[in-house]
Amino acid sequence: MFNHFASKAIVPVALSITGFVIVCVLILYSSIKVDFLRDAVRQETSLARTVVSAIRYNMMTEDRESLDHIINSIGAQKGIEHLRIFNKEGVVMFSSEPGELKRVVDKTTAGCIECHSGSKPTVRLGSMQLARRFVNARNHNVLAITSPIYNDAHCSAGDCHFHPPHQKVLGTLDIGLSTESLDRRLLSLRWKMVFFCIMVLILSVGGVSALLKRNLLTPINQLIEYAKKVSANNLDKDFPKGISEIETLGQMYFDLAREKKCAETKLINIKKADNMSGRKGG
Amino acid sequence: MFLRRKQKDTQPLARGESVLSPDVRRQKIQDRIHYLKQQIYYSKWCMTLFFLISFGAAVNFRFLPPISEQAKHLLGEAPPPTLISVGLIVYAFSALILILGRMNTGSVRFRGWSHIGYLSAFYLFYYYTGLLRGNFWSVFIAGLTILGLEGYRVWSACSESIKKEKEILAILDK
Numbered sequence: 001m002f003n004h005f006a007s008k009a010i011v012p013v014a015l016s017i018t019g020f021v022i023v024c025v026l027i028l029y030s031s032i033k034v035d036f037l038r039d040a041v042r043q044e045t046s047l048a049r050t051v052v053s054a055i056r057y058n059m060m061t062e063d064r065e066s067l068d069h070i071i072n073s074i075g076a077q078k079g080i081e082h083l084r085i086f087n088k089e090g091v092v093m094f095s096s097e098p099g100e101l102k103r104v105v106d107k108t109t110a111g112c113i114e115c116h117s118g119s120k121p122t123v124r125l126g127s128m129q130l131a132r133r134f135v136n137a138r139n140h141n142v143l144a145i146t147s148p149i150y151n152d153a154h155c156s157a158g159d160c161h162f163h164p165p166h167q168k169v170l171g172t173l174d175i176g177l178s179t180e181s182l183d184r185r186l187l188s189l190r191w192k193m194v195f196f197c198i199m200v201l202i203l204s205v206g207g208v209s210a211l212l213k214r215n216l217l218t219p220i221n222q223l224i225e226y227a228k229k230v231s232a233n234n235l236d237k238d239f240p241k242g243i244s245e246i247e248t249l250g251q252m253y254f255d256l257a258r259e260k261k262c263a264e265t266k267l268i269n270i271k272k273a274d275n276m277s278g279r280k281g282g
Numbered sequence: 283m284f285l286r287r288k289q290k291d292t293q294p295l296a297r298g299e300s301v302l303s304p305d306v307r308r309q310k311i312q313d314r315i316h317y318l319k320q321q322i323y324y325s326k327w328c329m330t331l332f333f334l335i336s337f338g339a340a341v342n343f344r345f346l347p348p349i350s351e352q353a354k355h356l357l358g359e360a361p362p363p364t365l366i367s368v369g370l371i372v373y374a375f376s377a378l379i380l381i382l383g384r385m386n387t388g389s390v391r392f393r394g395w396s397h398i399g400y401l402s403a404f405y406l407f408y409y410y411t412g413l414l415r416g417n418f419w420s421v422f423i424a425g426l427t428i429l430g431l432e433g434y435r436v437w438s439a440c441s442e443s444i445k446k447e448k449e450i451l452a453i454l455d456k
Contacts, residue, residue, distance in 0.1 A: 019427020026420035
């Protein structure tokens with residue numbers, strides 16, 4: 001199978017084009033995925049900051065009822081998987097899931113370990129380092145952000161309650177959004193790229209095959225048929241035309257066959273003449 | 283050494299060899315057949331080695347000890363992932379062009395070993411940046427294409443040469 005002219009010409013072309021296109025598409029997909037994820041993290045960070053700004057006044061006035069109400073309302077929005085605030089000790093103070101209240105967060109889990117890996121917790125991290133992806137108990141893919149609630153002059157000098165000025169982080173807001181729409185977009189992109197690869201493969205293999213068949217394989221087969229006819233002493237000039245190399249070969253076959261036929265005729269005539277002279281002499 | 287290698291690379295036997303005795307010539311043809319078969323074996327071994335390295339990369343080299351802080355400090359910052367990806371595209375493109383060029387000249391020598399080094403380096407770069415999981419398939423497909431094409435080139439050229447050499451051997455044996 002691999003000794004045929006067509007496969008020898010098509011295999012390298014198809015392999016190199018398809019392989020290279022797949023590599024480029026995979027790299028492109030990976031780069032787009034990172035961009036999508038970065039965008040989602042940016043949006044989520046902005047949402048977390050908005051929530052922190054919205055609840056700041058309630059925190060300063062220690063209006064727990066309003067805080068609970070805000071957290072529950074935001075947490076009930078479509079696409080929000082969880083929303084919780086925990087204090088510096090890691091105790092959940094407010095949450096959209098009532099069952100989580102007063103529970104202690106494990107500082108070694110993803111989303112916490114990034115700051116708590118050293119002996120002293122890191123105060124500031126980039127947004128990508130604060131993000132984590134996991135599958136929650138409801139079997140939903142979640143992209144979560146932990147946004148620290150920093151101390152400021154109003155908090156440390158408030159009338160209602162007091163935070164010492166040296167305490168940099170008062171607590172953390174943890175918000176998790178479903179990645180369903182992101183996953184759907186990535187899946188759609190993946191299928192588009194698979195179709196693109198298949199189309200490139202079909203076009204490259206199909207194009208090369210069609211060109212080879214039209215310009216080489218068919219004329220060569222016609223030339224083989226012509227050579228067979230010529231070897232069977234059927235002298236005509238019906239060799240394939242259109243491609244100069246094949247035409248030259250056909251013409252050469254024809255010339256060779258004609259010369260061979262002439263030589264054979266001459267030989268027969270000489271033999272006949274020899275026979276005649278032998279009879280006369282006898 | 284270079285001349286001998288060059289002679290082995292060119293397909294038919296040198297003209298001067300026609301004056302050699304049939305036994306010597308037979309031996310030379312058998313040596314050449316052995317050399318050609320060896321090139322095909324090399325391509326298969328190279329592909330196997332690549333699969334083994336890729337298997338290690340697929341499991342994120344978890345059998346290796348984690349890179350220590352000291353080593354990380356010594357090695358410095360990881361290159362940006364975009365730069366590694368651009369490097370992979372440029373490498374794959376130039377490797378394929380070179381192989382297609384060699385296919386044109388009809389060279390029978392297998393030259394795939396260096397690609398094992400390059401591809402492993404890409405795996406290691408992605409591993410160091412912590413993005414090997416997301417980029418494993420791009421390096422794997424690049425390696426499969428490059429080594430597959432090189433293997434096909436060597437197999438195709440060597441099979442043709444072996445056939446020719448065997449025909450000469452059959453004539454000598456008559």
